[in-house]
Amino acid sequence: MAEQRPPPQHTLPIPQPRSLGLYIHMPWCVRKCPYCDFNSHQAREPIPEETYIEALIADFEQDLQHVHNRSVDSIFIGGGTPSLFSPESIERLLNAVGERVSVASNAEITLEANPGAVERGKFEGFRNIGITRLSIGVQSFEDDQLQALGRIHTSADAVRAIETAQMAGFDHLNLDLMFGLPGQSLQSAEDDLLTAIGLEPAHISYYQLTIEPNTLYYRRPPTLPRDEAVWAIQRCGQAHLAQHGYGQYEISAYARPGRQCRHNLNYWRFGDYLGIGAGAHGKITDADGQHILRLWKVKHPREYMKTAGSDAVIGGKQSVPPNDRAMEFLMNQLRLKEGFKVPLFTARTGLPLTCMEPALSGCLEDGLLERHDDVIRCTEFGWRFLDEILGRFLPTESLKAG
Numbered sequence: 001m002a003e004q005r006p007p008p009q010h011t012l013p014i015p016q017p018r019s020l021g022l023y024i025h026m027p028w029c030v031r032k033c034p035y036c037d038f039n040s041h042q043a044r045e046p047i048p049e050e051t052y053i054e055a056l057i058a059d060f061e062q063d064l065q066h067v068h069n070r071s072v073d074s075i076f077i078g079g080g081t082p083s084l085f086s087p088e089s090i091e092r093l094l095n096a097v098g099e100r101v102s103v104a105s106n107a108e109i110t111l112e113a114n115p116g117a118v119e120r121g122k123f124e125g126f127r128n129i130g131i132t133r134l135s136i137g138v139q140s141f142e143d144d145q146l147q148a149l150g151r152i153h154t155s156a157d158a159v160r161a162i163e164t165a166q167m168a169g170f171d172h173l174n175l176d177l178m179f180g181l182p183g184q185s186l187q188s189a190e191d192d193l194l195t196a197i198g199l200e201p202a203h204i205s206y207y208q209l210t211i212e213p214n215t216l217y218y219r220r221p222p223t224l225p226r227d228e229a230v231w232a233i234q235r236c237g238q239a240h241l242a243q244h245g246y247g248q249y250e251i252s253a254y255a256r257p258g259r260q261c262r263h264n265l266n267y268w269r270f271g272d273y274l275g276i277g278a279g280a281h282g283k284i285t286d287a288d289g290q291h292i293l294r295l296w297k298v299k300h301p302r303e304y305m306k307t308a309g310s311d312a313v314i315g316g317k318q319s320v321p322p323n324d325r326a327m328e329f330l331m332n333q334l335r336l337k338e339g340f341k342v343p344l345f346t347a348r349t350g351l352p353l354t355c356m357e358p359a360l361s362g363c364l365e366d367g368l369l370e371r372h373d374d375v376i377r378c379t380e381f382g383w384r385f386l387d388e389i390l391g392r393f394l395p396t397e398s399l400k401a402g
Contacts, residue, residue, distance in 0.1 A: 011322055014350040016287035020070040021266045022097065024056060025277030026082040027301045030116065033150040034216035035209060039279035039299050040080040049089045051305055057096045058309030059276040059297065064100060066274060066284040066293075071102035074263035075109045083113035087125030094130055108133055108262045110174075115161035116153030123161075123168035133261075134165050135174040135205075141195040142188060145181050148222070162199050172259060174203040179237060180230040181209055182222040189233040190240070197244050202259040206237055207252035251335050251383070268332045269340075270348040278304035279315070290350070292320040325349040326356060330393055334386060339377020359392040 028043040075097070077090065090111070097103065110133040111126055126134070140146050141155045153161075165173060175196050179189045196204055208230060211217050225233070238248065246254035250268060253261065266273060275282035279299035285292050295317035298304050307313040320328065329349050333340040342353050353360070360376075363369040368382035368389050382389055 011290070011350040012346055012352065014285060014287060014290055014292070015347055016068060016070075016285050017272045017348070018070065019073045019266055019271055020067065021074045021076065021263050021271065021273035022060075022072050023263075023273055023275045023277075023280055023282070024075065024077045024082075024093070025275070025280040026052075026077060026079040026085060027278045027304075028084055029079060029081040029114075030084070030152050031150060032216075034220075035149065035212070037212035037215050038080070041301060043084065047084060048305070049085055052301070053085075053089050053093050055305045055308035056093055056276050059304075059313060060097060060274070061100065062309055062313070063274045063276060063282070066272075066282070067101055068287075070272075071104050072097070073104045073107055074266060075103075075107060076263040077109075077111045079112055081114050082111050083118045083122060083126075087122060087129050090126065090131070091129035108172075110135055110261070110263060112137065113161070113165075114151075114153065115158040116151065118161060123165045123170065127169045131170075133172040133174065134170045135176065136162060136165065137176045138162075138196065139176060139178045140181060141192050145184065145188075145192075148182050149178075150216075159195075159199065162201070171202065173201040174205060174261065175199070175201045176205045176207075178207060178209045179233045180225055182224055184225055184233070186229065186233055186236060190236055193237050193240055197240065197246070203253070203255045203261060204241065204246055205252055206241065206254060208234065249337050251386070265336075268336050269344070270329045270332050285348075292325060294318050294320055322349070322351055322355075326351055327390070327393055330356075331390055334378055334389065337377065339375055342374045342376065356393060363389055363392060 025039065027039055027041050028047050029040045030043060032040060032042050075094070082090070094109070109131050111131045112135045113123075113126075114137045123134070136158070138158045139149055139151060141158060143155050146154065162173070162175065177192060177196050179192070181189075193204075193206065209224065211221055211224075224230075241248065241254045245256055247257065248254050249260050250264070253264065255261070271283075272285050273283055275295075275297065277297065278301045279297060281294065281296045283292065283294050296315045297313050298307060298315040304313060326345075326349050329340075329345060333345075345351070345353055360369070363382070364371060367379055368385060369376055370379050370382075378386065378389065
């Protein structure tokens, strides 16, 4: 049950975060996977690349009002399957962004790719136009599992794609890998992970398959390993990753030193980012108006392309109220191993830490959180029960209304 905590009596000045991220959504894929709840649409006919790129540029121009003279420090092109687009189209988009805002000289620019949706020559093309980081959605190296997950590639395709990307010059490479798959044993999960580690990527996203609403798996649930088996797989995987030099810095993110995903770190630190593309979300701190704005674009690609550059492209917007600021900050920051510094909580939310009492004291006393000077983070024990921790900070309906 949520702790009874008082609503904030006042807010403090909110400075504008210095860094700014840009998320770009490409909504098409070859085939919708049964576990996927992202805004993705099967490409049943040729993708309208030129029209969509024009829409993205118009959308970005409309969002320039939220830049506030900041430079863009990271760009993440996600989907869907962005690698379905040609390097020439992506280059046109990146050039348009660079012509309208300052992009940091050392900006991290990530593009997501699927092994079954990239021809061999594309990786070199993406590298040549300035993509600095590639994220490849492997999910498994077991062909039976790939088939069950609805993936369009084989294990051999995945290995070949990774090696080709490395030969093209991508030394900042992330692999997405799932565990807790239908019928998966501890041995098969271990083999999967050791195969990924053996390919020596800089970053591995290692996360449990979860059944989400509005997916085929939700309507027709597969038989998944029991919780005890999943926990054993996770612990075994974490040990292998640590042994091979992949430090865990977030619940499902592991990286070689200095190879953490800067774009995602900005999300988890409750930073600011623009979101362009069908269904893309953004978060902006308005230091002048002293409020935090969340806005999102219309979801369907056809409607998005018709309305981009006009007010009609906004699917919704919301000013985040003080109580929700605190909760959103914690939902993000406590995912990180580093936790958060108390001054950052106040800077991002405009709230004193006392607004989180008595839930904070209770979590500290129960060994779910720990505090060292001005740093608060989950304990190893607490990380297993993050939902329980966050539940303690939920405001009651009466407090939300107040």
